[in-house]
Amino acid sequence: MPFILSEYHSPGLSVNWTANKVLFHKQSDFQEVAIVELEEMGRALVLDGYVQVTVEDEFVYNEMITHVPLFTHPKPEKVLIIGGGDGGSAREAAKHPSVTQVDLCEIDPMVIEACREHLPEMSVSYNHPKVNVITKDGVKFIKDHPNTYDVIIIDSSDPIGPAVDLFGKDFYSNVHKALKEDGIFACQSESLFYHQDLIKDVHEMLKGLFPIARLYTATTPTYPGFLWAYSMGSKKYDPFDRMDVKKPEIEARYYNHDIYKGCFALPTFIKETLGLKK
Known part of the structure:
Protein backbone atom coordinates (compact mmCIF):
# COMPACT_ATOMS: atom_id res chain seq x y z
CA MET A 1 0.00 0.00 0.00
CA PRO A 2 1.38 3.47 -0.85
CA PHE A 3 2.66 5.62 2.00
CA ILE A 4 4.15 9.10 2.40
CA LEU A 5 7.87 9.54 3.09
CA SER A 6 8.33 13.03 4.57
CA GLU A 7 11.65 14.86 4.64
CA TYR A 8 11.91 17.82 7.03
CA HIS A 9 14.54 20.30 5.87
CA SER A 10 13.69 23.51 7.73
CA PRO A 11 10.68 25.24 9.36
CA GLY A 12 9.69 26.44 5.90
CA LEU A 13 10.56 23.42 3.78
CA SER A 14 9.40 19.82 3.79
CA VAL A 15 9.35 17.32 0.94
CA ASN A 16 6.76 14.55 0.70
CA TRP A 17 7.35 11.49 -1.46
CA THR A 18 4.74 8.89 -2.35
CA ALA A 19 6.37 5.49 -1.91
CA ASN A 20 4.85 2.20 -3.02
CA LYS A 21 7.11 -0.34 -1.39
CA VAL A 22 9.96 -0.80 1.09
CA LEU A 23 12.61 -3.10 -0.39
CA PHE A 24 15.22 -2.85 2.38
CA HIS A 25 15.09 -1.35 5.86
CA LYS A 26 17.67 -1.85 8.61
CA GLN A 27 19.48 0.13 11.28
CA SER A 28 23.24 0.08 10.80
CA ASP A 29 25.92 1.10 13.29
CA PHE A 30 25.81 4.57 11.72
CA GLN A 31 22.34 5.32 10.38
CA GLU A 32 18.96 4.04 9.26
CA VAL A 33 19.34 2.51 5.79
CA ALA A 34 16.42 1.91 3.43
CA ILE A 35 15.69 1.26 -0.22
CA VAL A 36 12.17 2.27 -1.22
CA GLU A 37 10.19 2.32 -4.46
CA LEU A 38 9.03 5.89 -5.11
CA GLU A 39 5.98 6.61 -7.25
CA GLU A 40 7.72 9.18 -9.46
CA MET A 41 11.45 8.46 -9.24
CA GLY A 42 11.69 4.68 -8.88
CA ARG A 43 13.99 2.91 -6.45
CA ALA A 44 15.78 5.22 -4.03
CA LEU A 45 18.43 5.03 -1.33
CA VAL A 46 17.15 6.64 1.87
CA LEU A 47 19.44 7.40 4.83
CA ASP A 48 17.96 8.52 8.15
CA GLY A 49 14.71 9.30 6.34
CA TYR A 50 16.23 11.45 3.56
CA VAL A 51 16.32 10.43 -0.09
CA GLN A 52 19.93 10.34 -1.29
CA VAL A 53 19.70 9.10 -4.86
CA THR A 54 17.02 7.74 -7.19
CA VAL A 55 17.33 5.57 -10.29
CA GLU A 56 15.50 8.14 -12.43
CA ASP A 57 17.94 11.03 -12.05
CA GLU A 58 21.08 9.63 -10.41
CA PHE A 59 22.97 10.01 -13.67
CA VAL A 60 22.90 13.81 -13.37
CA TYR A 61 24.51 13.92 -9.94
CA ASN A 62 26.97 11.08 -10.51
CA GLU A 63 28.15 12.35 -13.88
CA MET A 64 28.60 15.92 -12.69
CA ILE A 65 30.45 15.16 -9.46
CA THR A 66 32.94 12.98 -11.36
CA HIS A 67 33.39 14.09 -14.99
CA VAL A 68 33.84 17.79 -14.26
CA PRO A 69 36.91 17.38 -12.01
CA LEU A 70 38.23 14.41 -13.99
CA PHE A 71 38.11 16.37 -17.25
CA THR A 72 39.69 19.39 -15.57
CA HIS A 73 42.73 17.24 -14.76
CA PRO A 74 44.65 16.45 -17.98
CA LYS A 75 45.54 12.88 -17.00
CA PRO A 76 43.90 11.57 -13.81
CA GLU A 77 45.06 8.10 -12.84
CA LYS A 78 44.35 7.51 -9.15
CA VAL A 79 40.96 8.62 -7.84
CA LEU A 80 39.55 8.52 -4.32
CA ILE A 81 35.82 8.73 -3.65
CA ILE A 82 34.77 9.21 -0.04
CA GLY A 83 31.15 8.23 0.51
CA GLY A 84 29.32 7.28 -2.66
CA GLY A 85 28.31 3.90 -1.27
CA ASP A 86 25.65 3.49 -3.96
CA GLY A 87 28.50 3.09 -6.47
CA GLY A 88 27.29 5.60 -9.04
CA SER A 89 30.21 8.01 -8.87
CA ALA A 90 32.70 5.12 -9.00
CA ARG A 91 30.89 3.79 -12.09
CA GLU A 92 31.42 7.15 -13.81
CA ALA A 93 35.04 7.62 -12.70
CA ALA A 94 35.98 4.18 -14.04
CA LYS A 95 34.89 5.24 -17.54
CA HIS A 96 37.89 7.52 -17.96
CA PRO A 97 40.62 5.87 -20.06
CA SER A 98 43.48 7.38 -18.07
CA VAL A 99 42.07 6.29 -14.70
CA THR A 100 43.74 3.12 -13.46
CA GLN A 101 42.45 3.00 -9.87
CA VAL A 102 39.27 4.16 -8.14
CA ASP A 103 39.25 3.74 -4.35
CA LEU A 104 35.69 3.96 -3.01
CA CYS A 105 35.80 4.57 0.75
CA GLU A 106 32.36 4.11 2.34
CA ILE A 107 31.99 4.13 6.13
CA ASP A 108 28.81 2.04 6.26
CA PRO A 109 28.97 -1.52 4.87
CA MET A 110 25.18 -1.78 5.11
CA VAL A 111 24.80 0.90 2.44
CA ILE A 112 26.93 -1.25 0.14
CA GLU A 113 24.88 -4.33 1.05
CA ALA A 114 21.57 -2.61 0.31
CA CYS A 115 22.72 -1.03 -2.96
CA ARG A 116 24.36 -4.22 -4.21
CA GLU A 117 21.01 -5.98 -3.87
CA HIS A 118 18.56 -3.28 -4.96
CA LEU A 119 20.43 -0.64 -7.02
CA PRO A 120 22.41 -2.66 -9.59
CA GLU A 121 22.43 0.30 -12.02
CA MET A 122 24.93 2.01 -9.70
CA SER A 123 26.45 -0.81 -7.67
CA VAL A 124 27.66 -2.49 -10.87
CA SER A 125 30.83 -0.49 -10.21
CA TYR A 126 31.63 -2.72 -7.22
CA ASN A 127 32.71 -5.41 -9.69
CA HIS A 128 34.69 -3.15 -12.02
CA PRO A 129 38.39 -4.11 -12.14
CA LYS A 130 39.46 -0.50 -11.57
CA VAL A 131 37.33 -0.08 -8.43
CA ASN A 132 38.47 -0.98 -4.90
CA VAL A 133 35.66 -0.89 -2.32
CA ILE A 134 36.96 0.09 1.12
CA THR A 135 34.70 0.06 4.18
CA LYS A 136 36.44 2.55 6.45
CA ASP A 137 35.92 5.99 7.92
CA GLY A 138 36.99 8.36 5.14
CA VAL A 139 38.09 11.00 7.66
CA LYS A 140 40.66 8.58 9.08
CA PHE A 141 41.51 6.93 5.76
CA ILE A 142 42.57 10.15 4.07
CA LYS A 143 45.03 11.02 6.86
CA ASP A 144 47.02 7.87 6.04
CA HIS A 145 47.44 8.59 2.32
CA PRO A 146 49.41 11.82 1.75
CA ASN A 147 50.41 12.78 -1.82
CA THR A 148 48.53 9.81 -3.28
CA TYR A 149 45.61 10.85 -5.48
CA ASP A 150 45.15 12.89 -8.64
CA VAL A 151 41.48 13.55 -7.93
CA ILE A 152 39.50 13.24 -4.69
CA ILE A 153 35.70 13.35 -4.78
CA ILE A 154 33.58 13.73 -1.66
CA ASP A 155 30.26 12.09 -2.53
CA SER A 156 28.60 12.63 0.82
CA SER A 157 25.11 12.90 2.16
CA ASP A 158 23.92 16.12 3.85
CA PRO A 159 26.14 17.46 6.68
CA ILE A 160 24.37 15.46 9.37
CA GLY A 161 25.02 12.07 10.96
CA PRO A 162 28.17 10.26 9.74
CA ALA A 163 28.76 12.88 7.00
CA VAL A 164 29.07 15.90 9.29
CA ASP A 165 32.89 15.67 9.53
CA LEU A 166 33.18 15.75 5.74
CA PHE A 167 32.37 19.47 5.69
CA GLY A 168 35.01 20.70 8.14
CA LYS A 169 38.23 22.67 7.63
CA ASP A 170 40.47 19.98 9.18
CA PHE A 171 39.08 17.42 6.77
CA TYR A 172 39.59 19.66 3.74
CA SER A 173 43.16 20.28 4.89
CA ASN A 174 43.80 16.52 4.96
CA VAL A 175 42.23 16.22 1.51
CA HIS A 176 44.70 18.82 0.26
CA LYS A 177 47.58 16.79 1.71
CA ALA A 178 46.31 13.55 0.15
CA LEU A 179 46.33 15.09 -3.32
CA LYS A 180 49.40 15.07 -5.55
CA GLU A 181 51.05 18.39 -6.40
CA ASP A 182 48.62 18.98 -9.29
CA GLY A 183 45.58 17.32 -7.69
CA ILE A 184 41.92 18.35 -7.80
CA PHE A 185 39.19 18.07 -5.18
CA ALA A 186 35.41 18.18 -5.72
CA CYS A 187 32.42 17.82 -3.42
CA GLN A 188 28.68 18.36 -3.42
CA SER A 189 27.73 21.60 -1.65
CA GLU A 190 23.94 21.41 -1.33
CA SER A 191 21.25 23.74 -2.72
CA LEU A 192 21.96 27.14 -4.27
CA PHE A 193 18.70 28.42 -2.82
CA TYR A 194 18.56 26.82 0.65
CA HIS A 195 22.20 26.41 1.70
CA GLN A 196 23.99 29.59 0.70
CA ASP A 201 31.77 28.54 4.01
CA VAL A 202 33.03 25.71 1.79
CA HIS A 203 34.19 28.15 -0.88
CA GLU A 204 36.10 30.22 1.69
CA MET A 205 37.77 27.12 3.12
CA LEU A 206 38.84 25.98 -0.34
CA LYS A 207 40.17 29.45 -1.19
CA GLY A 208 42.33 29.21 1.92
CA LEU A 209 43.81 25.87 0.81
CA PHE A 210 43.90 25.89 -2.99
CA PRO A 211 45.14 28.52 -5.45
CA ILE A 212 42.03 27.80 -7.57
CA ALA A 213 38.52 27.48 -6.09
CA ARG A 214 35.47 27.18 -8.34
CA LEU A 215 31.76 26.52 -7.97
CA TYR A 216 29.62 24.78 -10.58
CA THR A 217 26.00 23.65 -10.75
CA ALA A 218 23.59 21.10 -12.18
CA THR A 219 19.84 20.61 -11.96
CA THR A 220 18.72 17.46 -10.13
CA PRO A 221 14.97 16.98 -9.49
CA THR A 222 15.47 14.78 -6.41
CA TYR A 223 17.17 17.49 -4.35
CA PRO A 224 15.41 20.46 -2.68
CA GLY A 225 15.55 23.55 -4.87
CA PHE A 226 16.62 21.40 -7.86
CA LEU A 227 19.68 23.56 -8.63
CA TRP A 228 22.59 21.82 -6.89
CA ALA A 229 26.05 23.16 -6.14
CA TYR A 230 29.43 21.47 -6.46
CA SER A 231 32.67 22.94 -5.12
CA MET A 232 36.10 22.39 -6.64
CA GLY A 233 39.59 23.08 -5.32
CA SER A 234 42.56 22.69 -7.66
CA LYS A 235 46.27 22.94 -7.02
CA LYS A 236 47.18 23.71 -10.64
CA TYR A 237 44.47 23.38 -13.28
CA ASP A 238 41.75 26.00 -13.71
CA PRO A 239 38.60 24.76 -15.49
CA PHE A 240 38.32 28.19 -17.11
CA ASP A 241 41.57 27.39 -18.94
CA ARG A 242 40.29 23.96 -19.97
CA MET A 243 37.09 25.00 -21.74
CA ASP A 244 38.41 24.52 -25.27
CA VAL A 245 40.74 21.61 -24.60
CA LYS A 246 39.68 18.55 -26.59
CA LYS A 247 38.52 15.80 -24.24
CA PRO A 248 37.87 12.11 -24.93
CA GLU A 249 34.29 11.02 -25.46
CA ILE A 250 32.56 9.55 -22.40
CA GLU A 251 29.30 7.63 -22.46
CA ALA A 252 26.95 9.88 -20.46
CA ARG A 253 23.30 10.89 -20.35
CA TYR A 254 23.67 14.40 -18.90
CA TYR A 255 27.32 15.43 -19.14
CA ASN A 256 28.85 16.68 -22.38
CA HIS A 257 31.42 19.31 -23.34
CA ASP A 258 28.81 22.06 -23.62
CA ILE A 259 27.67 21.25 -20.08
CA TYR A 260 31.29 21.47 -18.91
CA LYS A 261 31.65 24.93 -20.40
CA GLY A 262 28.30 26.12 -19.06
CA CYS A 263 28.18 24.65 -15.56
CA PHE A 264 30.64 27.20 -14.17
CA ALA A 265 28.40 30.12 -15.17
CA LEU A 266 26.90 31.36 -11.91
CA PRO A 267 23.79 33.45 -11.27
CA THR A 268 24.36 36.95 -9.93
CA PHE A 269 22.99 36.23 -6.45
CA ILE A 270 25.52 33.43 -5.95
CA LYS A 271 28.35 35.61 -7.22
CA GLU A 272 27.31 38.16 -4.62
CA THR A 273 27.20 35.49 -1.92
CA LEU A 274 30.74 34.39 -2.80
CA GLY A 275 32.06 37.92 -3.27
CA LEU A 276 32.88 37.32 -6.93
CA LYS A 277 32.87 39.91 -9.69
CA LYS A 278 29.54 40.16 -11.50
Whole structure:
Protein backbone atom coordinates (compact mmCIF):
# COMPACT_ATOMS: atom_id res chain seq x y z
CA MET A 1 0.00 0.00 0.00
CA PRO A 2 1.38 3.47 -0.85
CA PHE A 3 2.66 5.62 2.00
CA ILE A 4 4.15 9.10 2.40
CA LEU A 5 7.87 9.54 3.09
CA SER A 6 8.33 13.03 4.57
CA GLU A 7 11.65 14.86 4.64
CA TYR A 8 11.91 17.82 7.03
CA HIS A 9 14.54 20.30 5.87
CA SER A 10 13.69 23.51 7.73
CA PRO A 11 10.68 25.24 9.36
CA GLY A 12 9.69 26.44 5.90
CA LEU A 13 10.56 23.42 3.78
CA SER A 14 9.40 19.82 3.79
CA VAL A 15 9.35 17.32 0.94
CA ASN A 16 6.76 14.55 0.70
CA TRP A 17 7.35 11.49 -1.46
CA THR A 18 4.74 8.89 -2.35
CA ALA A 19 6.37 5.49 -1.91
CA ASN A 20 4.85 2.20 -3.02
CA LYS A 21 7.11 -0.34 -1.39
CA VAL A 22 9.96 -0.80 1.09
CA LEU A 23 12.61 -3.10 -0.39
CA PHE A 24 15.22 -2.85 2.38
CA HIS A 25 15.09 -1.35 5.86
CA LYS A 26 17.67 -1.85 8.61
CA GLN A 27 19.48 0.13 11.28
CA SER A 28 23.24 0.08 10.80
CA ASP A 29 25.92 1.10 13.29
CA PHE A 30 25.81 4.57 11.72
CA GLN A 31 22.34 5.32 10.38
CA GLU A 32 18.96 4.04 9.26
CA VAL A 33 19.34 2.51 5.79
CA ALA A 34 16.42 1.91 3.43
CA ILE A 35 15.69 1.26 -0.22
CA VAL A 36 12.17 2.27 -1.22
CA GLU A 37 10.19 2.32 -4.46
CA LEU A 38 9.03 5.89 -5.11
CA GLU A 39 5.98 6.61 -7.25
CA GLU A 40 7.72 9.18 -9.46
CA MET A 41 11.45 8.46 -9.24
CA GLY A 42 11.69 4.68 -8.88
CA ARG A 43 13.99 2.91 -6.45
CA ALA A 44 15.78 5.22 -4.03
CA LEU A 45 18.43 5.03 -1.33
CA VAL A 46 17.15 6.64 1.87
CA LEU A 47 19.44 7.40 4.83
CA ASP A 48 17.96 8.52 8.15
CA GLY A 49 14.71 9.30 6.34
CA TYR A 50 16.23 11.45 3.56
CA VAL A 51 16.32 10.43 -0.09
CA GLN A 52 19.93 10.34 -1.29
CA VAL A 53 19.70 9.10 -4.86
CA THR A 54 17.02 7.74 -7.19
CA VAL A 55 17.33 5.57 -10.29
CA GLU A 56 15.50 8.14 -12.43
CA ASP A 57 17.94 11.03 -12.05
CA GLU A 58 21.08 9.63 -10.41
CA PHE A 59 22.97 10.01 -13.67
CA VAL A 60 22.90 13.81 -13.37
CA TYR A 61 24.51 13.92 -9.94
CA ASN A 62 26.97 11.08 -10.51
CA GLU A 63 28.15 12.35 -13.88
CA MET A 64 28.60 15.92 -12.69
CA ILE A 65 30.45 15.16 -9.46
CA THR A 66 32.94 12.98 -11.36
CA HIS A 67 33.39 14.09 -14.99
CA VAL A 68 33.84 17.79 -14.26
CA PRO A 69 36.91 17.38 -12.01
CA LEU A 70 38.23 14.41 -13.99
CA PHE A 71 38.11 16.37 -17.25
CA THR A 72 39.69 19.39 -15.57
CA HIS A 73 42.73 17.24 -14.76
CA PRO A 74 44.65 16.45 -17.98
CA LYS A 75 45.54 12.88 -17.00
CA PRO A 76 43.90 11.57 -13.81
CA GLU A 77 45.06 8.10 -12.84
CA LYS A 78 44.35 7.51 -9.15
CA VAL A 79 40.96 8.62 -7.84
CA LEU A 80 39.55 8.52 -4.32
CA ILE A 81 35.82 8.73 -3.65
CA ILE A 82 34.77 9.21 -0.04
CA GLY A 83 31.15 8.23 0.51
CA GLY A 84 29.32 7.28 -2.66
CA GLY A 85 28.31 3.90 -1.27
CA ASP A 86 25.65 3.49 -3.96
CA GLY A 87 28.50 3.09 -6.47
CA GLY A 88 27.29 5.60 -9.04
CA SER A 89 30.21 8.01 -8.87
CA ALA A 90 32.70 5.12 -9.00
CA ARG A 91 30.89 3.79 -12.09
CA GLU A 92 31.42 7.15 -13.81
CA ALA A 93 35.04 7.62 -12.70
CA ALA A 94 35.98 4.18 -14.04
CA LYS A 95 34.89 5.24 -17.54
CA HIS A 96 37.89 7.52 -17.96
CA PRO A 97 40.62 5.87 -20.06
CA SER A 98 43.48 7.38 -18.07
CA VAL A 99 42.07 6.29 -14.70
CA THR A 100 43.74 3.12 -13.46
CA GLN A 101 42.45 3.00 -9.87
CA VAL A 102 39.27 4.16 -8.14
CA ASP A 103 39.25 3.74 -4.35
CA LEU A 104 35.69 3.96 -3.01
CA CYS A 105 35.80 4.57 0.75
CA GLU A 106 32.36 4.11 2.34
CA ILE A 107 31.99 4.13 6.13
CA ASP A 108 28.81 2.04 6.26
CA PRO A 109 28.97 -1.52 4.87
CA MET A 110 25.18 -1.78 5.11
CA VAL A 111 24.80 0.90 2.44
CA ILE A 112 26.93 -1.25 0.14
CA GLU A 113 24.88 -4.33 1.05
CA ALA A 114 21.57 -2.61 0.31
CA CYS A 115 22.72 -1.03 -2.96
CA ARG A 116 24.36 -4.22 -4.21
CA GLU A 117 21.01 -5.98 -3.87
CA HIS A 118 18.56 -3.28 -4.96
CA LEU A 119 20.43 -0.64 -7.02
CA PRO A 120 22.41 -2.66 -9.59
CA GLU A 121 22.43 0.30 -12.02
CA MET A 122 24.93 2.01 -9.70
CA SER A 123 26.45 -0.81 -7.67
CA VAL A 124 27.66 -2.49 -10.87
CA SER A 125 30.83 -0.49 -10.21
CA TYR A 126 31.63 -2.72 -7.22
CA ASN A 127 32.71 -5.41 -9.69
CA HIS A 128 34.69 -3.15 -12.02
CA PRO A 129 38.39 -4.11 -12.14
CA LYS A 130 39.46 -0.50 -11.57
CA VAL A 131 37.33 -0.08 -8.43
CA ASN A 132 38.47 -0.98 -4.90
CA VAL A 133 35.66 -0.89 -2.32
CA ILE A 134 36.96 0.09 1.12
CA THR A 135 34.70 0.06 4.18
CA LYS A 136 36.44 2.55 6.45
CA ASP A 137 35.92 5.99 7.92
CA GLY A 138 36.99 8.36 5.14
CA VAL A 139 38.09 11.00 7.66
CA LYS A 140 40.66 8.58 9.08
CA PHE A 141 41.51 6.93 5.76
CA ILE A 142 42.57 10.15 4.07
CA LYS A 143 45.03 11.02 6.86
CA ASP A 144 47.02 7.87 6.04
CA HIS A 145 47.44 8.59 2.32
CA PRO A 146 49.41 11.82 1.75
CA ASN A 147 50.41 12.78 -1.82
CA THR A 148 48.53 9.81 -3.28
CA TYR A 149 45.61 10.85 -5.48
CA ASP A 150 45.15 12.89 -8.64
CA VAL A 151 41.48 13.55 -7.93
CA ILE A 152 39.50 13.24 -4.69
CA ILE A 153 35.70 13.35 -4.78
CA ILE A 154 33.58 13.73 -1.66
CA ASP A 155 30.26 12.09 -2.53
CA SER A 156 28.60 12.63 0.82
CA SER A 157 25.11 12.90 2.16
CA ASP A 158 23.92 16.12 3.85
CA PRO A 159 26.14 17.46 6.68
CA ILE A 160 24.37 15.46 9.37
CA GLY A 161 25.02 12.07 10.96
CA PRO A 162 28.17 10.26 9.74
CA ALA A 163 28.76 12.88 7.00
CA VAL A 164 29.07 15.90 9.29
CA ASP A 165 32.89 15.67 9.53
CA LEU A 166 33.18 15.75 5.74
CA PHE A 167 32.37 19.47 5.69
CA GLY A 168 35.01 20.70 8.14
CA LYS A 169 38.23 22.67 7.63
CA ASP A 170 40.47 19.98 9.18
CA PHE A 171 39.08 17.42 6.77
CA TYR A 172 39.59 19.66 3.74
CA SER A 173 43.16 20.28 4.89
CA ASN A 174 43.80 16.52 4.96
CA VAL A 175 42.23 16.22 1.51
CA HIS A 176 44.70 18.82 0.26
CA LYS A 177 47.58 16.79 1.71
CA ALA A 178 46.31 13.55 0.15
CA LEU A 179 46.33 15.09 -3.32
CA LYS A 180 49.40 15.07 -5.55
CA GLU A 181 51.05 18.39 -6.40
CA ASP A 182 48.62 18.98 -9.29
CA GLY A 183 45.58 17.32 -7.69
CA ILE A 184 41.92 18.35 -7.80
CA PHE A 185 39.19 18.07 -5.18
CA ALA A 186 35.41 18.18 -5.72
CA CYS A 187 32.42 17.82 -3.42
CA GLN A 188 28.68 18.36 -3.42
CA SER A 189 27.73 21.60 -1.65
CA GLU A 190 23.94 21.41 -1.33
CA SER A 191 21.25 23.74 -2.72
CA LEU A 192 21.96 27.14 -4.27
CA PHE A 193 18.70 28.42 -2.82
CA TYR A 194 18.56 26.82 0.65
CA HIS A 195 22.20 26.41 1.70
CA GLN A 196 23.99 29.59 0.70
CA ASP A 197 25.78 29.87 4.07
CA LEU A 198 27.26 26.38 3.65
CA ILE A 199 28.24 27.08 0.02
CA LYS A 200 30.00 30.27 1.10
CA ASP A 201 31.77 28.54 4.01
CA VAL A 202 33.03 25.71 1.79
CA HIS A 203 34.19 28.15 -0.88
CA GLU A 204 36.10 30.22 1.69
CA MET A 205 37.77 27.12 3.12
CA LEU A 206 38.84 25.98 -0.34
CA LYS A 207 40.17 29.45 -1.19
CA GLY A 208 42.33 29.21 1.92
CA LEU A 209 43.81 25.87 0.81
CA PHE A 210 43.90 25.89 -2.99
CA PRO A 211 45.14 28.52 -5.45
CA ILE A 212 42.03 27.80 -7.57
CA ALA A 213 38.52 27.48 -6.09
CA ARG A 214 35.47 27.18 -8.34
CA LEU A 215 31.76 26.52 -7.97
CA TYR A 216 29.62 24.78 -10.58
CA THR A 217 26.00 23.65 -10.75
CA ALA A 218 23.59 21.10 -12.18
CA THR A 219 19.84 20.61 -11.96
CA THR A 220 18.72 17.46 -10.13
CA PRO A 221 14.97 16.98 -9.49
CA THR A 222 15.47 14.78 -6.41
CA TYR A 223 17.17 17.49 -4.35
CA PRO A 224 15.41 20.46 -2.68
CA GLY A 225 15.55 23.55 -4.87
CA PHE A 226 16.62 21.40 -7.86
CA LEU A 227 19.68 23.56 -8.63
CA TRP A 228 22.59 21.82 -6.89
CA ALA A 229 26.05 23.16 -6.14
CA TYR A 230 29.43 21.47 -6.46
CA SER A 231 32.67 22.94 -5.12
CA MET A 232 36.10 22.39 -6.64
CA GLY A 233 39.59 23.08 -5.32
CA SER A 234 42.56 22.69 -7.66
CA LYS A 235 46.27 22.94 -7.02
CA LYS A 236 47.18 23.71 -10.64
CA TYR A 237 44.47 23.38 -13.28
CA ASP A 238 41.75 26.00 -13.71
CA PRO A 239 38.60 24.76 -15.49
CA PHE A 240 38.32 28.19 -17.11
CA ASP A 241 41.57 27.39 -18.94
CA ARG A 242 40.29 23.96 -19.97
CA MET A 243 37.09 25.00 -21.74
CA ASP A 244 38.41 24.52 -25.27
CA VAL A 245 40.74 21.61 -24.60
CA LYS A 246 39.68 18.55 -26.59
CA LYS A 247 38.52 15.80 -24.24
CA PRO A 248 37.87 12.11 -24.93
CA GLU A 249 34.29 11.02 -25.46
CA ILE A 250 32.56 9.55 -22.40
CA GLU A 251 29.30 7.63 -22.46
CA ALA A 252 26.95 9.88 -20.46
CA ARG A 253 23.30 10.89 -20.35
CA TYR A 254 23.67 14.40 -18.90
CA TYR A 255 27.32 15.43 -19.14
CA ASN A 256 28.85 16.68 -22.38
CA HIS A 257 31.42 19.31 -23.34
CA ASP A 258 28.81 22.06 -23.62
CA ILE A 259 27.67 21.25 -20.08
CA TYR A 260 31.29 21.47 -18.91
CA LYS A 261 31.65 24.93 -20.40
CA GLY A 262 28.30 26.12 -19.06
CA CYS A 263 28.18 24.65 -15.56
CA PHE A 264 30.64 27.20 -14.17
CA ALA A 265 28.40 30.12 -15.17
CA LEU A 266 26.90 31.36 -11.91
CA PRO A 267 23.79 33.45 -11.27
CA THR A 268 24.36 36.95 -9.93
CA PHE A 269 22.99 36.23 -6.45
CA ILE A 270 25.52 33.43 -5.95
CA LYS A 271 28.35 35.61 -7.22
CA GLU A 272 27.31 38.16 -4.62
CA THR A 273 27.20 35.49 -1.92
CA LEU A 274 30.74 34.39 -2.80
CA GLY A 275 32.06 37.92 -3.27
CA LEU A 276 32.88 37.32 -6.93
CA LYS A 277 32.87 39.91 -9.69
CA LYS A 278 29.54 40.16 -11.50
